Amino acid sequence: MNVAERAKKFDAKLIKLYPDAKCSLDYNNPLELLVATILSAQCADARVNKVTKDLFAKYRKAADYAGADIEELERDVRSTGFYRNKAKAIKSCCADLVVKHGGKVPDTMDELTALQGVGRKTANVILGNAYNMAEGIVVDTHVGRIALRMQFSSVKNPDKTEKALMELIPKKEWTAFSHRVILFGRETCQAKKPQCASCPVTNLCPWPDKTSD
Template sequence: MAKKPSESPVTMLGKLRAQHPDAHCELDHDGPFQLLCATVMSAQTTDVAVNAITPALFARFPDARSMAKAEPRELEDLINRIGMFRQKSKNLVGLAQKLVAEHGGKVPDRLDALVALPGVGRKTANVVLGVAFGKPEGVVVDTHVQRLSQRLGWTKEQEPVKIEQDLVRALPRDQWDIASHTLIFHGRRVCFARKPNCEGCSVKAECPSAFEAELVGRKPARSRAPAVQAAKTTASKKPAAPKKAAKRVKAPRVKG
């Protein structure tokens, strides 16, 4: 677990923003509807993969009204290079139909209305609220924001919802959106999950994990992997030795 940082999150975020002045949402889009669709599709896949398929998708279905009339199968043909494309196709058509039926074909700028759409959770809703409308209701916590927040000592939590609560307490509201983009940029370019480039980091003097970050902020399964593996190895070896020895050596020695 990370120790306390020597500077406030606001000060550290300022330094990170200076290092990544171009930090922004890296999903290509034109308007709230395309951003919403791209964000829904980005679950469990990369922005690069989504950006590779959205030009053809949005050329055919540029808005909610056109997509609402489509069959999910038509979308499947266009997005089948990303994971869960069948479910995502269904969600996209479903959310487009709901936008047409309940919001005049427009993307609402309220959290409650957004999370009522198929395939839209709090994270996706906050991406749309922050990027498209400039009024996020929280900080988007993806895998990079989670790892960085832990390494920087801004949270001791493991769950994204609790991490978000710590971040909204630590940062002023007008920085919630840019904080997320900046941490994601930093996570993709400097503070990698494996082998973070602490030498090239603008907050290495303040970061409590500097030069020893490999095991901080990693996903639980991965971060525990060496320990788990060691435990398994030990466990599998321990019983084996006594069993073999028991027949020939152990019994007479113990009882004697």
């Protein structure tokens, strides 16, 4: 079976397993999703949701973050880790929103990735979920790991992995595909202890050594 066929069957199986897969970060508008996604770096989204519950009540507009006291904002996001970088990114990024975008979150890849603390992964999350205009595929730690194990990509580089996946997955599936793979990564194909014995797609998986990458 070639890689295109395996990818097709892999996603078909995930669709059956996770027909309702969606973004698991809590948000009600593009700004909230932007902030939540910045906070989600190397942090479980359940924890991000705990933090944003209070954060979104306190900071309602981009100008609120832009004008925030940095040390107070650091305390507000502290439990998500990397809190100094994240607070700085949110403040500086929201200052840009106010100055360059009228306080709104832009909807193009170039404008999004020009913001402080926003890379391709974060931009893809916003474009796909807040604007329903995916320009690519979200490659986070789960998607990257599973693309390697499934040999959909031959290199760890997230940008190259994304390109490889874009060739294998139909564009209209891009956003939901990431959600499905992330759920699959959390529940079955974990980084440390993958559940190969009970894996629903083990017949499509070429990863021979189930104990290491």
